[in-house]
Amino acid sequence: MVEAEDLKKRRRYAEEKKGGKRRWGLAAIGAVLVVLVALAASSKFSKSQNSSCFCPQDTRKYTGMVEDCCCDYETVDSINGAVLHPLLQELVRTPFFRYFKVKLWCDCPFWPDDGMCKLRDCSVCECPETEFPELFKKPSQYSLSSDDWKCQEGKPEAAVDRTLDTKVFRGWPEVDNPWTNDDETDNSEMTYVNLLLNPERYTGYTGESAKRIWDAIYSENCPKYTSGEFCPEKKVLYKLISGLHASISIHIASDYLLDETKNLWGKNLDLMYDRVLRYPDRVRNLYFTFLFVLRAVTKATKYLEQAEYDTGNPVEDLKAQSLMRQLLYNPKLQAACPLPFDEAKMWQGQSGPELKQQIQKQFRNISAMMDCVGCEKCRLWGKLQVLGLGTALKILFSVDGNSHANQPLQLQRNEVIALLNLLNRLSESVKFVQEEGPSMDNRMAPLLSEPLAQESNSWRRVLEAVGLSSLKKKLQR
Numbered sequence: 393m394v395e396a397e398d399l400k401k402r403r404r405y406a407e408e409k410k411g412g413k414r415r416w417g418l419a420a421i422g423a424v425l426v427v428l429v430a431l432a433a434s435s436k437f438s439k440s441q442n443s444s445c446f447c448p449q450d451t452r453k454y455t456g457m458v459e460d461c462c463c464d465y466e467t468v469d470s471i472n473g474a475v476l477h478p479l480l481q482e483l484v485r486t487p488f489f490r491y492f493k494v495k496l497w498c499d500c501p502f503w504p505d506d507g508m509c510k511l512r513d514c515s516v517c518e519c520p521e522t523e524f525p526e527l528f529k530k531p532s533q534y535s536l537s538s539d540d541w542k543c544q545e546g547k548p549e550a551a552v553d554r555t556l557d558t559k560v561f562r563g564w565p566e567v568d569n570p571w572t573n574d575d576e577t578d579n580s581e582m583t584y585v586n587l588l589l590n591p592e593r594y595t596g597y598t599g600e601s602a603k604r605i606w607d608a609i610y611s612e613n614c615p616k617y618t619s620g621e622f623c624p625e626k627k628v629l630y631k632l633i634s635g636l637h638a639s640i641s642i643h644i645a646s647d648y649l650l651d652e653t654k655n656l657w658g659k660n661l662d663l664m665y666d667r668v669l670r671y672p673d674r675v676r677n678l679y680f681t682f683l684f685v686l687r688a689v690t691k692a693t694k695y696l697e698q699a700e701y702d703t704g705n706p707v708e709d710l711k712a713q714s715l716m717r718q719l720l721y722n723p724k725l726q727a728a729c730p731l732p733f734d735e736a737k738m739w740q741g742q743s744g745p746e747l748k749q750q751i752q753k754q755f756r757n758i759s760a761m762m763d764c765v766g767c768e769k770c771r772l773w774g775k776l777q778v779l780g781l782g783t784a785l786k787i788l789f790s791v792d793g794n795s796h797a798n799q800p801l802q803l804q805r806n807e808v809i810a811l812l813n814l815l816n817r818l819s820e821s822v823k824f825v826q827e828e829g830p831s832m833d834n835r836m837a838p839l840l841s842e843p844l845a846q847e848s849n850s851w852r853r854v855l856e857a858v859g860l861s862s863l864k865k866k867l868q869r
């Protein structure tokens with residue numbers, strides 16, 4: 393009996409002990425679950441606080457109106473893909489739009505030029521004689537030997553005939569652009585460059601020289617506005633430069649020297665993400681700049697429609713004119729985005745005229761800074777795109793909006809070439825962002841959260857030091 397009683401007690405004790413263990417086990421699992429739920433909730437909270445939800449159903453990161461513009465992101469993407477991009481790609485290949493007149497060898501007015509370009513792709517190829525339109529050609533007494541027309545890569549001092557035939561400007565006025573530093577009416581030291589032979593791509597121009605230029609542009613000439621800034625004029629210059637900078641970075645990343653020994657070129661999506669895609673502000677500024685320049689083109693419709701696209705090649709010149717008309721009068725574009733940017737809202741306040749002068753001076757400084765770019769090809773595209781922006785600013789802000797009665801719009805041939813080539817570059821960049829952005833965000837964002845990207849480069853470096861970059865690469869494979 394005693395033994396049976398004892399046995400029962402022991403069994404009960406064993407059961408209780410087992411139950412106790414189970415309860416402890418359950419409690420521990422519960423605690424872990426609570427911690428996990430809390431972590432998940434807090435990360436969801438922090439994500440929603442940073443407005444960067446990575447939920448799979450949230451496929452569009454950029455929605456609604458592009459800031460200060462009259463067109464939304466979805467429309468920009470669709471109209472760019474269906475109309476603008478294909479037309480612009482063809483247009484910039486026509487002889488009229490592919491030769492750009494530029495002063496490449498200039499002294500930097502701010503500090504000594506310390507070219508940091510290490511690739512031969514840094515240099516600009518001059519136009520081969522066979523490619524040069526008859527009308528652009530120099531008078532015969534000044535003509536060069538065929539050797540002089542060869543690519544002058546790595547030979548900055550090589551002689552280039554800079555005399556220009558005045559017939560080049562037939563039908564086009566000689567006018568200076570008030571927004572840029574170069575005197576566009578001064579043809580001395582100008583040379584013609586075939587843009588198709590000199591694509592905007594990675595050149596190896598980096599380090600202190602490049603950084604100093606961007607730093608000087610941002611800190612001295614277009615400081616970043618505070619988030620509470622209401623004055624649209626003060627934001628415009630910063631957004632235009634940041635949008636252009638984003639576009640340049642995208643072109644570097646999309647045509648990158650992946651393997652120097654094999655001369656292998658291709659996309660560097662990591663770089664595109666690191667420099668642009670992971671900064672939503674930069675992407676937004678790119679869309680803003682695109683719409684701003686598009687508005688300038690559509691505002692100048694009458695002028696651009698009637699201009700002479702004459703290079704002495706009737707078939708190609710007709711094509712240029714026809715493509716231009718298709719762009720200016722495209723019914724899809726007119727219906728979807730009739731007023732990409734409303735310039736009439738600008739300079740309304742009392743200080744309007746003063747503000748305009750100040751911004752014009754700042755932009756002129758930025759354009760002067762292009763003479764300090766220590767890589768020839770970067771300087772070519774820097775100058776072209778800054779002249780394009782200057783032309784957009786001139787069309788939108790230097791001319792009487794409606795009648796052009798006080799100050800009729802007059803554009804130089806080179807301004808039109810710069811404006812349309814700039815629009816094409818921006819259109820390419822918007823397309824890259826639309827095509828690569830969502831998949832890159834999905835791949836990279838969980839590894840590198842947005843506030844980390846924006847605010848703490850040092851944290852990023854720490855994470856990269858502990859192997860985040862190799863993880864990123866593995867995931868990309």
Ligand SMILES: Cc1cc2nc3c(=O)[nH]c(=O)nc-3n(C[C@H](O)[C@H](O)[C@H](O)COP(=O)(O)OP(=O)(O)OC[C@H]3O[C@@H](n4cnc5c(N)ncnc54)[C@H](O)[C@@H]3O)c2cc1C
Nearest residue numbers: 593594595596597598602605606634637638644674770774
């Ligand atoms: C006019 C110009 C044209 C150039 N063209 C070429 C070219 O054709 N090919 C080539 O290989 N290199 C070119 N470069 C060099 C290139 O732009 C970079 O400077 C270089 O590749 C080094 O890049 P980075 O990562 O140090 O950052 P950078 O691009 O030099 O940026 C410097 C700093 O500016 C800020 N920043 C970057 N992007 C933005 C943005 N979109 N908005 C606001 N702030 C920003 C960041 O704080 C960044 O650290 C050009 C430089 C200049 C000034």
